[in-house]
Amino acid sequence: MAIDTTLDLRSQVNDFSIKLANVNGTGSASANSLLMQAIFRMGIPVSGKNLFPSNIQGLPTWYEIRVNRTGFTARALDYDLMVAMNAQTYVQDIDDVRHGGYVMYDSSWPLDPDLHRDDVTFLGVPLAKMCLEHFKAPRERILMKNIAYAGAVVAALGIDVDLVSSLLAETFARNERLAQSNQLALRLGYDYAHENFDCPLPFRVEPLDANGSAILINGNEATALGCLYAGATVAGWYPITPATAVMDNFIRLCARYRREEVDPATPGAPTHQNNYMILQAEDEIAAIGMVLGASWSGARAFTSTSGPGISLMNELLGLAYYSEIPAVIIDVQRTGPSTGMPTRTQQSDILLCAYASHGDTKHILLFPANPGECFEFAVACFDLAEHFQTPVFLMSDLDIGMNDWVVPELQWDDTYVPDRGPVLHDEELREMAEFFRYSKVNDEHVASRTLPGSHEKGAYFIRGSGHDKFGHYTESPAPYQEVVDRLKLKHAASANHVPAPVVEHREGATIGVITLGSCDLAVREALGQLAEAGVPADFLRVRGFPFVASVREFIEAHDSCFVVEQNRDGQLRSLLALETGVASERMESILAYGGFPLSAKQVVDHVLTRLEN
């Protein structure tokens, strides 16, 4: 391989980014995640972002792998290597490679000379040709091309090939024939690259010990685990991208951990019982309705959905808020409005969820930044929902939910006791002269409830129509207002119970940067770069709504604040202004809402441009 010495040849050990361009439905996803997993196992911080279409087969799809020894694994937008496996998108893909970068392509066919770039090195691997020679079945010839390019990438990046080989062996442990084909394909690509290019390339991996006991997990699986550990027994749901996998995982986990062996009551009767019921509803309205019914009855219940589902649930979310029924709603946000882009990410349901339903409503929202927080916050959602007898939203998004992230090992405290909130049981009811639903209120404005089936004294009529503090129907102003005023106080009281904001101060900082959710890594990476450029900034990541006082204090303590979020209208900024009383002019939005995860570059460029002007 001849190398043009005038090129920008950075030596980047454990610090680079590659992009793989594929056609969806061809089996590339498993080859791509194999690469990412191998890098993770070598102890190097890594991320994999799947940028896929809302389609089953035939459209362009991309996968980005960012390797960063310091753990900043947000999108890089600066690709060192493009694995161009989709002729439909060659033009764009080759254009995306950085100056001095590399393009790997299938050289079974010659590349159009028009696509040539002088500042990029082309690595041709005759993948189709190799697979045609070595595999017989037509399907295998297509599938094995993926593992073959993975093999070439393994060689190019210096990934431990034995490690990749053992990962393949684990995956195909039960299918000897497939295992052999995969191992062969891996070697074909690997050997070809070694024989024809100077491997490894200047950017490459070297074993590191930065991952410790960290795990590789996606947010939807972590969320499902949280719901399992919180003791949820009833789930109502309707399939929707990108939230479906929350329930897929919950179903799988329940089958594994919630199936209890029992003595059959009669011969032939079941030998197990399911300590859960998962109901695939007719629509999202029914899904949230099921959650309300189950929560009213004292079970921990949840639904998982995305923006369009939240739109449908609005009616019953108001009922839950006003009649004070706990509910947990997992919102894996995607790009709106309307159907929008179902396979693209956004943080655009913030205002929708904060004030869901007609009339005066306010809800509790939790904003996880990664799968680790999805697990932790999912459990917190159930505690908050029952503690405050109200809907609580876990505001995940497609980037967190559907991509694999490196996060610290999930921890569980076996002394955890679920917070079931104030519930009156029969012994207490018997002692009471009379029970009224909304009259026995605690310091946090939450009224004790009873569950259906409890003592007759605890029977009452729960309703979404106007009611007084006794739970009786009313159309009178004062008793009506007394209840809705208490609901406002109750919501405010929850601020001290939602996860506290994460704050990081920098020496000499006069500006503040506020963000939330999956923007976390990109924003923290950006702040490091800004500090290097002489612009130190303080950092605050909001993790819950309602906001604690320290959020307002942070904004007021800075000359100016930037609010970074992934939607068009600056919804977090609006919510901050509305709910803290700070003028929105004190905050400037940095917005990325095209549907792909945020990159540090977008934040740095905005701040520097703004400060120059």
Next chain:
Amino acid sequence: MPSITKPLIPLAPLPKNDLGLTIRDYEGAMSTLCAGCGHDSVTAAIVHAFWELSTPPHMIAKLSGIGCSSKTPTYFVRGAHGFNSAHGRMVPIATGANAANRELTYIGISGDGDSLSIGLGHLMHGIRRNVKMVYVIENNGVYGLTKGQMSASADIGSRPKKGEANLLAPIDPITLGLSLGATFLARSFSGDKEQLIPILKAAVAHNGFAIIDVISPCVTFNDHEGSTKSYKFMREHEVKEVQTDFVPVRAEIRAKIPVDGATEVTMHDGSVVRFRSVPEGYDPHDRLKVETYIRDRHDRGEIVTGLLYVDETARDIHALNETPANGLNKVPFDKLCPGGVELAEMQKAFR
């Protein structure tokens, strides 16, 4: 809905049921519906049915949607736990409640607007899931609370008090239920408490979703000449050929059934439903025959009432999901949470 507490006037000693409760103990607040409303008769029948069944009031969950019909749970069994939900959404809420706590007796009261328009999708899926509950449709062909619009159960040609005759085909919950695999289908008339009480009791005993379509005339907006949901029309066109008796599990079954053509169905809890005066060839287990019979009578301008179809072999939502016998809300937390050791163990696969 404003409620007026019913004064408890001491009367001559009233008979008591097995729990030592009188019929008064199964009443609710005073009705605020129009005088003569069919719904009040349905309420009275429900009060009787639960009293006669000796169901503990606190073990009853009564649910409704929105509309005149949905007000009625306030008027029966004050000791029951009630849920007045949103328009058309009672079925999912009852489904979730039942999923969490199967030990209660669930009764949902709905209307034709609630069930056959805004909540039709939910009703159909409640049928499919075979949620164990009594589902009463107080069917008057009209939207009462919004003052007299025709509903989806109004017959073609049926006239509202004001405005044009209805031109759209009606939705019949019974034939709809037959097509969806419903496991208990009955029709009755609010003016006929004698028929309605045994049907309600059988519905409570049924192991699944029990639909009772009760024609319940609206005296204010739809009880006039030209309305097929009026008292007059029903009195002239009701055909009570499928008559039923209900024998609760505790009662001694005194006589063998000598009635010609009688059929017995043993309900899930051991109680018995007896069909008598069944027309020749009528089989309450045969969907096709039941549907043919109802349609045939309908074409002749007749409305068949009675317990029309029952399938006691179908599995209810809990049998289908293999859930514990005493309710999911009673499973202790330590059985639900796999614990820290298992979490560490399972994460070995995440590396």
